Amino acid sequence: MPDFPKSMGVTLTSGSPECIVGTLTVEPHHANRNGVMHGGAIMAFADALGGSAAAINLEEGQSTTTLESKTNFLRPIAIGETATARCEALHRGRRTTIWQTTVLREDGKPAAIVIQTQMTLAPAP
Template identity: 55%
Template sequence: MTQTPDLDAIARNQPPFARYLGIKVVSATPDEVVAELHVSPDLLNRNGTLHGGAVMAICDNMGGTATFLNLKPGQSTVTVESKTNFLRAIPAGDTITCTSTPLHKGRKTQIWQTTVRRSDGKTAAIVTQTQMVLDDPKF
């Protein structure tokens, strides 16, 4: 039995790092999580575009959130692998949309693909990550 997604609770209960980055979850179901992020000056690289590490961090958070929506009570998740393809730069001041969809939802692992789109609709990055499902009574 999966948990029933509650968008308000998901948005409210993002980890501190996700809140620091400014991630805003706009929709969430067990098969798709969508978030937006405004590219603030604090997230730029030396070229004046969104830092690649910020892209990876956003997508890692998205995959973890998506996996969380598919866990049973008492389970948690951790990222065990992540691969990023950077396709184009994201300029300062832009707002990106990140959409996570499942490639595999198994009992022990889940694989999520997050597509990062700029406000002009062009794909800027694609991240594929593997989440391990943890069975631990402390959760």
């Protein structure tokens, strides 16, 4: 996993080419002015899992980048809670992959659903 998600506190707990699961304990620096997890932090958490899921599906020399990301925010996540995100493949093609990440609160209720498209980049000549 890249340094940015590590610096946020993202931990991968399981992974396969079809599904990656990770956790993040919400700290005060992840919060918005309302005292709950900032939407941008939720999106970054989901993007870290989507990028990691896409990366483990790459062939030697390929890389990946996010083309599109859409987030539905459903419920707040309080400071001190550990959020769990489950990122599952919706499509795994040669040029693009599509991932759905569900971010869950500690009570098991979904806080956000993120769908993102990852592009597979060919090795530089």
